[in-house]
Amino acid sequence: xxxxxxxxxxxxxxxxxxxxxxxxxxxxxxxxxxxxxxxxxxxxxxxxxxxxxxxxxxxxxxxxxxxxxxxxxxxxxxxxxxxxxxxxxxxxxxxxxxxxxxxxxxxxxxxxxxxxxxxxxxxxxxxxxxxxxxxxxxxxxxxxxxxxxxxxxxxxxxxxxxxxxxxxxxxxxxxxxxxxxxxxxxxxxxxxxxxxxxxxxxxxxxxxxxxxxxxxxxxxxxxxxxxxxxxxxxxxxxxxxxxxxxxxxxxxxxxxxxxxxxxxxxxxxxxxxxxxxxxxxxxxxxxxxxxxxxxxxxxxxxxxxxxxxxxxxxxxxxxxxxxxxxxxxxxxxxxxxxxxxxxxxxxxxxxxxxxxxxxxxxxxxxxxxxxxxxxxxxxxxxxxxxxxxxxxxxxxxxxxxxxxxxxxxxxxxxxxxxxxxxxxxxxxxxxxxxxxxxxxxxxxxxxxxxxxxxxxxxxxxxxxxxxxxxxxxxxxxxxxxxxxxxxxxxxxxxxxxxxxxxxxxxxxxxxxxxxxxxxxxxxxxxxxxxxxxxxxxxxxxxxxxxxxxxxxxxxxxxxxxxxxxxxxxxxxxxxxxxxxxxxxxxxxxxxxxxxxxxxxxxxxxxxxxxxxxxxxxxxxxxxxxxxxxxxxxxxxxx
Amino acid sequence: xxxxxxxxxxxxxxxxxxxxxxxxxxxxxxxxxxxxxxxxxxxxxxxxxxxxxxxxxxxxxxxxxxxxxxxxxxxxxxxxxxxxxxxxxxxxxxxxxxxxxxxxxxxxxxxxxxxxxxxxxxxxxxxxxxxxxxxxxxxxxxxxxxxxxxxxxxxxxxxxxxxxxxxx
Numbered sequence: 001x002x003x004x005x006x007x008x009x010x011x012x013x014x015x016x017x018x019x020x021x022x023x024x025x026x027x028x029x030x031x032x033x034x035x036x037x038x039x040x041x042x043x044x045x046x047x048x049x050x051x052x053x054x055x056x057x058x059x060x061x062x063x064x065x066x067x068x069x070x071x072x073x074x075x076x077x078x079x080x081x082x083x084x085x086x087x088x089x090x091x092x093x094x095x096x097x098x099x100x101x102x103x104x105x106x107x108x109x110x111x112x113x114x115x116x117x118x119x120x121x122x123x124x125x126x127x128x129x130x131x132x133x134x135x136x137x138x139x140x141x142x143x144x145x146x147x148x149x150x151x152x153x154x155x156x157x158x159x160x161x162x163x164x165x166x167x168x169x170x171x172x173x174x175x176x177x178x179x180x181x182x183x184x185x186x187x188x189x190x191x192x193x194x195x196x197x198x199x200x201x202x203x204x205x206x207x208x209x210x211x212x213x214x215x216x217x218x219x220x221x222x223x224x225x226x227x228x229x230x231x232x233x234x235x236x237x238x239x240x241x242x243x244x245x246x247x248x249x250x251x252x253x254x255x256x257x258x259x260x261x262x263x264x265x266x267x268x269x270x271x272x273x274x275x276x277x278x279x280x281x282x283x284x285x286x287x288x289x290x291x292x293x294x295x296x297x298x299x300x301x302x303x304x305x306x307x308x309x310x311x312x313x314x315x316x317x318x319x320x321x322x323x324x325x326x327x328x329x330x331x332x333x334x335x336x337x338x339x340x341x342x343x344x345x346x347x348x349x350x351x352x353x354x355x356x357x358x359x360x361x362x363x364x365x366x367x368x369x370x371x372x373x374x375x376x377x378x379x380x381x382x383x384x385x386x387x388x389x390x391x392x393x394x395x396x397x398x399x400x401x402x403x404x405x406x407x408x409x410x411x412x413x414x415x416x417x418x419x420x421x422x423x424x425x426x427x428x429x430x431x432x433x434x435x436x437x438x439x440x441x442x443x444x445x446x447x448x449x450x451x452x453x454x455x456x457x458x459x460x461x462x463x464x465x466x467x468x469x470x471x472x473x474x475x476x477x478x479x480x481x482x483x484x485x486x487x488x489x490x491x492x493x494x495x496x497x498x499x500x501x502x503x504x505x506x507x508x509x510x511x512x513x514x515x516x517x518x519x520x521x522x523x524x525x526x527x528x529x530x531x532x533x534x535x536x537x538x539x540x541x542x543x544x545x546x547x548x549x550x551x552x553x554x555x556x557x558x559x560x561x562x563x564x565x566x567x568x569x570x571x572x573x574x575x576x577x578x579x580x581x582x583x584x585x586x587x588x589x590x591x592x593x594x595x596x597x598x599x600x601x602x603x604x605x606x607x608x609x610x611x612x613x614x615x616x617x618x619x620x621x622x623x624x625x626x627x628x629x630x631x632x633x634x635x636x637x638x
Numbered sequence: 639x640x641x642x643x644x645x646x647x648x649x650x651x652x653x654x655x656x657x658x659x660x661x662x663x664x665x666x667x668x669x670x671x672x673x674x675x676x677x678x679x680x681x682x683x684x685x686x687x688x689x690x691x692x693x694x695x696x697x698x699x700x701x702x703x704x705x706x707x708x709x710x711x712x713x714x715x716x717x718x719x720x721x722x723x724x725x726x727x728x729x730x731x732x733x734x735x736x737x738x739x740x741x742x743x744x745x746x747x748x749x750x751x752x753x754x755x756x757x758x759x760x761x762x763x764x765x766x767x768x769x770x771x772x773x774x775x776x777x778x779x780x781x782x783x784x785x786x787x788x789x790x791x792x793x794x795x796x797x798x799x800x801x802x803x804x805x806x
Binding site for chain 1: 661
């Protein structure tokens, strides 16, 4: 990466750079080409000063035109910007909780005996979740408990007598109090999404601060969706424990039937992995050595954390997996799947298979996957991949010979288990003591996506490198985890070079105590984007242990390269939870000085959390460190 | 007389997005970046206008930098001059705000700066190779070209049309 390559300004991942050269040679249009064609982007959209919420519009407020200070209805810039942000939060919330609802339906069908391909893989987690929900556990069959958990999950989507249990039951007592006082406890996940759509309708809420409070409450519902997603996936498919895997495009194999699983939900991908294991003979009969399943985006993270399935690539470079010419089928569920994969696949002779009713792509083949017939559907899709391999096997492929070693699988449970090797009676003590002593200065969660506006991964790697040297414990989820793993941050062999002495000592002690013969990786992989809940769970556990609230904890979050509206809702719930939260791309809020001020300053007086908007990674790292130091001071720590 | 480039308008291509107006204001700001220009005081202003006409026509209008510029001849304070790139420019320092230029301009594209009370207009972005509005236009409704070049392109287009019609 030290030598200049022609694509360095687009991506810092050398494997992606190689594929961009090939894409250019073959005249394949990529996300980077389309971004360039899209420039310049509309300043009204960039600043949030564009509204399409009614048919009298579109309206835009020209920030440089003193004569046009409101839209046609009279909404001013503050209202317009706040409404737009609220809708982004609602969209993100709908997506995470849609993912969780899908898992809840699967759990329900499984418990009712209607989905024979699914089972309770982690009964311990089932009981832990049930206990939190006050569902009776003793003397009951697992499937009966699961049925109640599934029903409780589905009940959390609508308004009922209790608040959203996956929100109110998962944070510190202090946080419940803060959120209750501010009216930020969600009544139902779907209810909050619907209410945002209502209040941002033509002629409803026109008070920007009230709108932003509504957005904050919806974001707490997003936390619930994420948390539920993690809980139910762990119950159905297992709670992650540390395991070794690999990342990057070199995980594709020329001689194998390569299946890239892309999207988010483990409901289908888990079954594909299982059925693929049973279909090796068919792959061999077709002339392949085996079936090689790899992941892209959060499907990749879900499969990696539970099975060590390699992650092929992430986010903005998803098309590059196809440019290798080695993928025999890309099987997708939903979220973050660029429709362009269908056209790149067409260029390369690859099949894209959509599987979900709500996510079809013109040019892709659709196999309607139902939980009742999951294994059968999976088999159908895998047969397509084998057929694809037969057509592809004698054609040249261009697989970059680049892989990274990854140790993943850090759930709250597995982290606590690892810590208990240091202190069996009081497992959180070693972590809390390290924070108190300053061996660990604090914790930073990296979450979010890649964004075509930023050279891929550069913000993640620059900020993480700086924080690690300053002894900040770094955890990562989603495509943030994907980014850092493709740059060796999850390779334990690199921990010594990457970390400051205090942090290294802690990671090494945990690693040694767990028989790893060395340290943990410098960055802990917590899983997919719904698994940001794991970061919340760990923070809450530590806060409770220390007897403080989250807004006092030396914990920060950063989405340095966000793209999806899901990153907006996650960032907002991090702020609602009380965390300083960095965003590395301008949010479309600059059109309102008031909204920008509320998000970066005023909200601090309400929840203790606030946004730090800073595109420059070096400055952002300094600001995150400053925020951690401020929190340490608040706790009386040096 | 010259071979300088002018800003031409293709009215059939304008979608009325006003991106040109934003780009113009940002270019004429202190910081030259949208996110900071928006916070500047005085707020930078745009020098390009987009008019709407019944039938949903959108027409960008901006200073033509006339060769025989009525404003240049009419200005009593000597604030208006012709630059070395053939643009007609207003020196705010000399402008007395009498609005004579506004009266005589056939296009109505000379504005009044709200805070300075001085006349201002398009200066064809002297620091840029291509004026900001032209560079920002997503549909190429604004074109930066010499008079000869613009006419030539137009002749080529019409010639192709003619041939197609004859062939049809």
